Amino acid sequence: MKYNHADVSRMPRTGHISLSAYPGGTGSVSGEPFRRGRIRWEIVTSEYSAHHLQVLEGLEAVRKRPGMYIGSTDSRGLMHCLWEIIDNAVDEALAGHGSKIEILLHADGSVEVRDQARGIPVDVEPRTGLTGVEVVFTKLHAGGKFGGGSYAASGGLHGVGASVVNALSERLDVEVDRGGKTWAMSFHRGEPGMFSNGSPDSTFTPFEDGSELRVAGRAARGVTGTRIRYWADRQIFTKDAAFNLADLEQRARQTAFLVPGLEILIRDERTDEKVETSYRFDGGISEFADFLAPDAPITDTWRLTGTGSFTETVPVLQPSGAMVPTEVERECEVDLAVRWGTGYETTTRSFVNIIATPKGGTHQAGFEAGLMKVMRAQVEQNARKLKVGTDKIEKDDILAGLSAVLTVRLPEPQFEGQTKEVLGTPAVRQIVANVVARELTARFASTKREDKAQSALLLEKVVSEMKARISARTHKETQRRKNALESSTLPAKLADCRSNDVAESELFIVEGDSALGTAKLARNSEFQALLPIRGKILNVQKASVSDMLSNAECAAIIQVIGAGSGRSFDLDVARYGKIILMSDADVDGAHIRTLLLTLFFRYMRPLIDEGRVYAAVPPLHRVIVMNPGSKPNETIYTYSENELHTLLAKLTKAGKRWQEPIQRYKGLGEMDADQLATTTMDRAGRTLRRVRMQDAEAATRVFELLMGNDVAPRKEFIIDSSARLDRERIDA
Template sequence: MSELNKEAIAAGSGNGNGNGNGNYTAENIQVLEGLEAVRKRPAMYIGDIGSRGLHHLVYEVIDNSIDESLAGYCDNIEVFIHPDNSITVSDNGRGIPTDLHEKEKRSALEVVMTVLHAGGKFDKGSYKVSGGLHGVGVSCVNALSSMLKVTVCREGKVFEQEYSIGKPLYPVREAGTTGKTGTTVHFKPDTSIFTNDIYDLEILSSRLRELAFLNKGIRLSITDEREADENGNHPHFSFYSENGLRDFIEYLDGMREKLMPEPIYIEGEKNDIPVEISMQYNTSFSENIHSYVNNINTHEGGTHLAGFRRALTRTLKAYADKSGMLAKLKFDINGDDFREGLTAIISVKVQEPQFEGQTKTKLGNNEVMGAVDTLVSELLNYYLEEHPKEARTIVNKVILAATARHAARKARELVQRKNVLSGSGLPGKLSDCSERDPELCEIYLVEGDSAGGTAKQGRDRRFQAILPLRGKILNVEKAMQHKIFDSEEIKNIYTALGVSVGTEDDSKALNLSKLRYHKVVIMTDADVDGSHIATLILTFFFRYMRELIENGYVYIATPPLYLIRKGNNERYCWSEEEREATVAEFSGTGKESNVHIQRYKGLGEMNAEQLWLTTMNPEFRTLRQVTIENGTEADRIFSMLMGDEVPPRREFIEKNAKYAKIDA
């Protein structure tokens, strides 16, 4: 049974009492016509109805334009964010066909915009490869928009049609003549569907930059009409890459110290599968491999990643053995050692990709593994033979990684021997909760013993656990793995959470089967040191416990910045705007001096009751869930913020200094 049919039946079945006698009959079955299924279960098609789903609408429209570029008909894509948070995406492709669709007896443009699974992507003569949602993308955008207008320039004419929540307002009509070709889609997301309707320029810009790297020779630009400088100019960013993945790897690794002058570049085609790979070793201790299929970031990997890893390990191992550089090593080398300090981008184009999951995060095509494996083995072997100096540098890095891993294994095993559910195996500083169902439990990682003590007094002991952390934890971005497991604070986090790390295939893989809490809340002071500590913890989670973030288990607490008092009236404020509004309200026509403003710079300045009321009580608190919107950009930012290179960090701080506020 298809997912669509299952959802349609579920939507109509209710509690089985539709006919009044408790029987489940044909009367209970509700058939969702056209795009109604999308509006009934939007998250099933776009992931969620929050910020991620909102931005996904833009990606789906852009994907259609990218498909035109992959077919060789488009080299310019423009995106506009309008003042009302509507979006326009315009390209110079061929334009969606507007002639009569023989089966549907209406314009092909209307069919594409209003019928699920309709599009040229199913005809291999139209598109060799494509991304998007395989024919449901642009129609989903239409269904979830209060207004959408599509304008097509094709065959010397301009055609247009408008829709409201997916329904055409009039048949496709001619609207003039033109010498151009292309498609322009202007839409406004339906605010009755989405919990957030404000577009983030940074999120959209990051995706356009990524697409420019993945599709060399295409220009993508974005203009934000919601803001303007003193000259009336709107923020505008344009992205273009002549060298594709080679430029991408330089961008991602710009904050790391390289071990070779140029990235290794692999490009070719095996079994009608185009493969493009760029890779570079650096002095870091983390593995950063990003994989794509038809421009879709497959953050869970799949067969293309498995083929790359297999070929990399086998080819480098053979070269290292042949060179005699491993002769004095007293223990075996494994796959992890060949990937430490490696940044790589793998991009494949597959005619009929099979993805696991609705949001396509893992590739399942078995034939892709062999194609990537064969190509990488051949071309990497050529590179090693032709670049002996770089080859020896890589092997020396592998030997260093193996030596460190051997030392780390003992430290890791020590952590995991303590990692049991009995109280005696838990960290001494942990104040655990009485509940044992992980779905109902949450743990607060609190900055300092003082704030930890307050949190212990203020918490609900049934489901809230407290783990105080002493000072700043280790910066894992600049530490070898065995140093990480030697860190007392990090050992306490592993042990308290109940997770184990390391498998035979991947020494950094995280096992969440015994995770003791499904909410891990970072709670630090609202000052510079507190922000630094939170960033250190997030860096550790991103590099070594990323599965926690991907499963939606990591949160950041939001303590108030101010307590405003006047007489018996008091109110907590979480922003400068709230503070100003509250002071103005409390002051009235009187003097501001009558209003007392308390600035909370640390959690310890609140008593247990205040901390519970504002920051820990599920009825009133605000928790910010940590998500990964763009894995490659997150990788780059963590490297910049926590790595050794100072100039990029200084540039980032100067660029974002306008968002900071300094308290006297």
């Protein structure tokens, strides 16, 4: 609101007043100087009445609060929009329409999804008077997935997916092949209209009198499908939000596993090297479970399937337009693939109508309840043979080494929120538990030789996990942080620190006794402990648990850290705040570091998850710069060949000389204590690389590739990567 100078006396005496001055004369209000002329006042009072309320119509609510619909406005939210469009195409494939979906990431930042399904309806919806295309893309809670009979089970439920994407897009183009014609329509931030050309920056003219679903061409007889291309609105999404190709490929692979026979093609045209990937799996979730499994199998992949029915009262839309509460009979299909392996990690994926539920829900709770019921019954029946005694198995004992894919299909499931991460339909829990109990009990009762052998191995594994858990718990209850006088039970070669403060203490795992001698003089014994290892430890990716525990170096590391190993690892009782791997800066040192990281990844992963594992960064070169006169020479350390050449060029340009030959460190043992302390161990000047794990699945695949039993993929990786190797880094 704008007021003249004369209006000042009439301003209210209550509330907060802020002003902005415009050019003019000077004066004052309440003793504060201001310029005469126009004064802009903003009055905020404590009054609260109906005129303060806002009603957001249509898609305005989506643009005002996008996080409510897509979770966030960063890359995660951008990808969620893409999932909404893809899932609509997948729902068509689930209903038996279309066997191929194409996803194109265009160079101009747009993304396009094509399918060969029935196509969005183009006729007029009688209640709104709009075409089906406009209803789908402009009306919230509108679609064919509210029980109208078009979909028996679908991932879309709320009817907001396509309309939300449209509201958050700077431009969206849709083409539908149906009835021998190609129909087209464009939208600008949710509003239908016409663009002057194919760019989102082109002139947009909104429809005024009525919307037009135009005929853009002819379609071949019998050809149907939908093509949707959109440009995300940068007014909504953050600047760094981008489509992640790796996440897209992972989701496409997952969907192809869940819908056997469906081909999903991804083409990335954002770079000069256009990347095209295609996924199709006919084996379904059995193949998926085998793909996810990180270890050697104890059992085959068992497929457990069944159905169950339940009733629920839901409001049903009547032809008159009224919503009438009606008791509806629902059927829930359960399909489960389970496989136990030699490891202790648990890998489970759960889905509802092919929508991933990473946070579980009633279906996963039912799965675990059914599993627990059957396993406990089987262990009790074989208690004497398995030498169980009075101990009871727990859920973690059963889940150790399990790889499972659980899918349920039912009409109109209840999810918690639009992101659909948790299933809430209560009746599904008991249905899944009953199917698991029935099918798994039948598997244990099978008279086939193969099934009996695998069942026996599985029960032995579960019982051994139980015994290991009990033993570890007993050990932890008696184990406490040792001080310097109590360290007699620890390995003799450990040079422990004096501090009892876990957060401050550091354990350096040092390569070789020669480096240990120098490190003892270089360390701060108050909080830095040293543990030497002899050369290369056991490759635990290939070895069994018993082989690992019987290996002196591996056992010493686990004993010194003091938190156990594997599933029983307890981060809270670890004896040191930082674990620092200190190896030579050469190829052998890198190999030793990789072997140690493999040990931590497989048996002490929480240390990596919490960012408590580090790699020391020792220098490669020591350059002594000679200063004229009595000024002392300067010592500079470099950590790579490029850094050395850059330094020498800089010194040459400055007219400075250096001592020849430049010292090249082949190992830590070549440094004296002062040099090692200054460059690698002293907190004031050292550099540490923190070992992080952003994606557990990707890390598992990398470790299996580099350190696993299968040689062929590793050989192929070495050959493919040899061109990127810097030959000067090889000591030869």
